[in-house]
Amino acid sequence: MTRPLRLLTFTTLYPNAAQPHHGVFVENRLRHLLEHDPGIAARVVAPVPWFPFSHPRFGGYAAFARAPAAETRNGIAVEHPRYPVIPKVGMTAAPYLLYRAARPVLERLRAGGYRFDMIDAHYFYPDGVAAAMLARHFGVPLSITARGTDINLIPRYPRPRRMIRWAAGQADALVTVCEALKDGLVDLGVPAGRVTTLRNGVDLSMFRPSADRAALRRDLGLPPPGLAPVLASVGHLIERKRHHLAIEALPHLPPETRLLIAGEGPEEDALKRRAAVLGVAGRVRFLGRLPHDRLHEVYGACDALVLASSREGWANVLLEAMACGTPVAASRIWGTPEVVAAPEAGRLFDDPTGAAVAGAVAALLADLPDRAATRAYAERFGWEDTSRGQARLFRAAVGAPAAA
Numbered sequence: 001m002t003r004p005l006r007l008l009t010f011t012t013l014y015p016n017a018a019q020p021h022h023g024v025f026v027e028n029r030l031r032h033l034l035e036h037d038p039g040i041a042a043r044v045v046a047p048v049p050w051f052p053f054s055h056p057r058f059g060g061y062a063a064f065a066r067a068p069a070a071e072t073r074n075g076i077a078v079e080h081p082r083y084p085v086i087p088k089v090g091m092t093a094a095p096y097l098l099y100r101a102a103r104p105v106l107e108r109l110r111a112g113g114y115r116f117d118m119i120d121a122h123y124f125y126p127d128g129v130a131a132a133m134l135a136r137h138f139g140v141p142l143s144i145t146a147r148g149t150d151i152n153l154i155p156r157y158p159r160p161r162r163m164i165r166w167a168a169g170q171a172d173a174l175v176t177v178c179e180a181l182k183d184g185l186v187d188l189g190v191p192a193g194r195v196t197t198l199r200n201g202v203d204l205s206m207f208r209p210s211a212d213r214a215a216l217r218r219d220l221g222l223p224p225p226g227l228a229p230v231l232a233s234v235g236h237l238i239e240r241k242r243h244h245l246a247i248e249a250l251p252h253l254p255p256e257t258r259l260l261i262a263g264e265g266p267e268e269d270a271l272k273r274r275a276a277v278l279g280v281a282g283r284v285r286f287l288g289r290l291p292h293d294r295l296h297e298v299y300g301a302c303d304a305l306v307l308a309s310s311r312e313g314w315a316n317v318l319l320e321a322m323a324c325g326t327p328v329a330a331s332r333i334w335g336t337p338e339v340v341a342a343p344e345a346g347r348l349f350d351d352p353t354g355a356a357v358a359g360a361v362a363a364l365l366a367d368l369p370d371r372a373a374t375r376a377y378a379e380r381f382g383w384e385d386t387s388r389g390q391a392r393l394f395r396a397a398v399g400a401p402a403a404a
Helices: 024-036 060-066 090-111 124-138 158-170 179-187 213-219 243-252 268-277 292-301 316-323 354-366 371-381 384-398
Strands: 005-010 040-045 070-073 076-079 118-122 142-146 173-176 195-197 230-234 258-262 284-288 304-307 328-331 346-349
Touching (some): 005 024, 005 090, 005 384, 024 040, 024 384, 090 158, 124 158, 142 158, 142 179, 142 384, 173 179, 230 292, 230 316, 243 258, 243 304, 304 316, 304 354, 316 371, 328 354, 346 354
Parallel strands (some): 040 076, 173 195, 258 284, 328 346
16 A cells, blocks of 8 residues: 555544544554554544533533544544434444444545545444445444443443444444453454554653652642552543542541542432541642642652543543552452552552452552553553554555555
8 A cells, every 4th residue: 555544433432622522542653653653544523412512511421522523633634524413322322323433424525535444443342333335335344442441331222232243244343442341342253363452551751650649739729748648530520430439538638637629420419428528628738720730740749640441441640640650549440450460559448348448548558659660561552552553453454565
């Protein structure tokens, strides 16, 4: 192939100007792939649910209305066609609605000269199913990457499960971000030999140890390092992230222990009420949503990150914290044990209780690893291996020679 291999990345998990943090892990994966292999080009089609009003009083739905129809992010052209979300029947209809919304955009791209060689889809349902329809319509190879809830929750429903299995059968390449999700696909009947695990990486230049942790703490109104343990819980304030367990751990920990919660979402008021009921509201700081490139300030300031999620594929916050030298206390679910696999990485806990979280945190704080050792552990998880594996897989799917 004398010209670049042309990818069409298709996913609803992709940032836009109105939602700059939404699906940033997919954007990072694609960006690092293109940096790794100049012989690959990409355009992105990232559909957004249709919503008629952009007024802030409509909350997260208003962001859908504010998302641009097209934009360029990090040098990559991105299209955001709208698709309808139908209450009550949306789960079943979503793949077809995505397909109908995206097909004219793909036809326009091809007519305009971007004749993509394959579709690179992220998130199996509904995105991967719609991508399988698109790949069949345009007669191009297809790769689908499984990321978490699309395999560890959605297949519990019979019709989505059947469609996921159909899409897997149509794909030329199947990717998961951890071995646990690969096992989930195999449980659905997909042959293990058809699935490649290519984990997420961490940006080791963005996330790095701070040269002045005291300044980070001072800026956050916290005591200097060594005077009071500081924990952080980072992510959307939704039930699945179980930030309440980090709050419920505080009564079991020394009274000087502080907790930073970074994120926004529908659970914020309930979390604040829970902290008040437990008498720890003065020990909890809600930071709101922070830009991705500022999270290193939180990781660098705290002594440990708590991730108490009930479901995760490959939780990026774990490696981000470790890259800043901060170990973690995390629930033993899905791909997390593959990330937290050494003492310098942190501790795992099994029970979804505040006491269990506190036990893991206490054990970690009693024998904190050297921050340089935690950073060295994270350095094993850069993007290079993942990008190399993606490039090899995509070139094999289209029959293109490997890049020099």
